Amino acid sequence: SITLQHGAHRIGNRTDAGMARWRSLRLGQFIHWGLYAIPGGEWKGKTYNGAAEWIRSWKEMPQAEYDNLYKQFNPVNYQPEQWALQAKNMGAKYMIITTKHHDGFCLWPSKYSRYTVASSPWKKDIIGPMVDAYNKNGIDVYLYFSIIDWNHPDWRASPKTPADSIAYGRFKVFVKNQLQELLTKYPTIKGFWFDGTWDDSWKNDGAFSDELEQYLQKIHPGLIIGSRLRADEKGARHFDSNGRLMGDYEQGWERKLPEKIADIHGNDWEGVMTIPENQWGYNARWAGHIKSANELIEMLVKSTSLAGNFVINFGPKSDGTFRTEEVQRMQEIGQWMKVNGAAIYNGGYAGFEKQDWGYYIRKNGTDSVFMVVCNVPVSGDLRVKLPQQTTLTHAATLENPAQAITPEVTGKNEYFLRLETKNFHTPVVILLQTSRNT
Numbered sequence: 001s002i003t004l005q006h007g008a009h010r011i012g013n014r015t016d017a018g019m020a021r022w023r024s025l026r027l028g029q030f031i032h033w034g035l036y037a038i039p040g041g042e043w044k045g046k047t048y049n050g051a052a053e054w055i056r057s058w059k060e061m062p063q064a065e066y067d068n069l070y071k072q073f074n075p076v077n078y079q080p081e082q083w084a085l086q087a088k089n090m091g092a093k094y095m096i097i098t099t100k101h102h103d104g105f106c107l108w109p110s111k112y113s114r115y116t117v118a119s120s121p122w123k124k125d126i127i128g129p130m131v132d133a134y135n136k137n138g139i140d141v142y143l144y145f146s147i148i149d150w151n152h153p154d155w156r157a158s159p160k161t162p163a164d165s166i167a168y169g170r171f172k173v174f175v176k177n178q179l180q181e182l183l184t185k186y187p188t189i190k191g192f193w194f195d196g197t198w199d200d201s202w203k204n205d206g207a208f209s210d211e212l213e214q215y216l217q218k219i220h221p222g223l224i225i226g227s228r229l230r231a232d233e234k235g236a237r238h239f240d241s242n243g244r245l246m247g248d249y250e251q252g253w254e255r256k257l258p259e260k261i262a263d264i265h266g267n268d269w270e271g272v273m274t275i276p277e278n279q280w281g282y283n284a285r286w287a288g289h290i291k292s293a294n295e296l297i298e299m300l301v302k303s304t305s306l307a308g309n310f311v312i313n314f315g316p317k318s319d320g321t322f323r324t325e326e327v328q329r330m331q332e333i334g335q336w337m338k339v340n341g342a343a344i345y346n347g348g349y350a351g352f353e354k355q356d357w358g359y360y361i362r363k364n365g366t367d368s369v370f371m372v373v374c375n376v377p378v379s380g381d382l383r384v385k386l387p388q389q390t391t392l393t394h395a396a397t398l399e400n401p402a403q404a405i406t407p408e409v410t411g412k413n414e415y416f417l418r419l420e421t422k423n424f425h426t427p428v429v430i431l432l433q434t435s436r437n438t
């Protein structure tokens with residue numbers, strides 16, 4: 001390995017209580033909300049085919065016109081308490097809100113910028129009431145913050161001249177000030193979710209990203225910050241030039257998930273997922289494949305089975321309401337979580353041989369293992385192969401815990417569980433009590 005000043009400062013996962021809590025939450029809600037919800041993927045009769053929150057970069061969108069959308073930001077139907085209750089009923093235990101996306105518009109009245117809600121017809125702080133409402137409902141809040149800021153005069157993707165470098169130096173002070181301001185105004189937040197850290201200016205300044213992370217931890221000990229913030233002094237991101245994870249969890253799983261346990265290299269990780277293929281902000285026209293509640297539940301189960309968190313994204317409309325399809329997903333997922341949440345919260349890798357019918361999840365630190373059946377075999381027989389020296393002592397679904405399923409023992413550590421019925425409309429969860437033969 002090579003000597004690095006600004007690589008990973010810790011080997012292995014965090015072991016403190018704050019990180020253990022993050023690890024137990026498993027299901028999060030992402031919210032992308034901002035000026036981009038006003039055009040909603042369309043402009044003057046034309047449809048933007050990219051991600052709605054990137055419409056400012058579309059050649060058909062005059063940047064000055066986009067930058068003036070703040071004069072229309074007035075979410076008269078914004079009800080943070082309703083948002084929080086809806087998230088609670090979905091079973092989300094944490095929420096990530098865009099305080100500022102790449103367009104630079106701040107959903108809080110920052111004293112370091114005029115490009116904020118304070119300048120809009122709405123005038124009031126959006127973030128504060130949201131943090132309060134979610135915390136009141138027992139949901140932790142993380143603040144999304146984009147380093148890229150297309151609106152700020154000192155932002156540079158790739159400084160070319162000495163003047164660029166001086167401007168970008170001012171920009172770094174602005175970033176540090178805004179982050180300190182967010183921590184001061186919203187002290188109950190549990191961490192930052194950084195984005196927009198791929199440009200040269202950031203990638204080639206590993207020292208600053210390192211110093212910034214240490215500064216934030218100093219003023220707010222225990223903050224949880226993913227790997228996307230950091231670069232090392234050689235421009236390596238997420239993993240330093242020695243292959244070690246920087247930050248508190250791997251934050252690269254965006255619209256994709258690991259397939260097997262080897263893919264996570266023992267690191268804490270989090271997957272973030274859109275319901276359409278690639279829309280984070282509100283898009284009036286949802287085209288392409290729209291994920292069903294069952295698809296999202298299976299992704300949540302898969303993530304939990306691989307010891308990771310799973311965050312589902314929602315893009316509220318400019319008036320502060322959610323589109324019907326998103327409300328339906330939250331309700332359907334919530335119904336499943338009400339019955340089966342015990343398999344998700346505090347769930348982790350079981351260490352059992354993967355079977356075709358679905359996923360194993362171990363309740364962390366116990367001998368309780370859940371089978372989540374997503375693919376019901378036409379035979380109705382579920383094969384369970386246990387590790388050596390492990391025996392099955394009891395099995396029953398979470399839906400009918402009093403109705404034990406008598407396993408058929410077929411050989412060394414192998415059982416078949418027969419399902420009473422094969423017609424399920426959502427993944428079915430069976431709790432296995434096992435014991436290790438010491």
Ligand SMILES: C[C@@H]1N[C@@H](C#Cc2ccccc2)[C@H](O)[C@@H]1O
Nearest residue numbers: 032051053054101195254272280
């Ligand atoms: C969490 C997500 N990250 C942002 C992005 C991006 C992006 C930008 C360029 C190439 C590939 C992905 C999206 O706008 C959304 O905020």
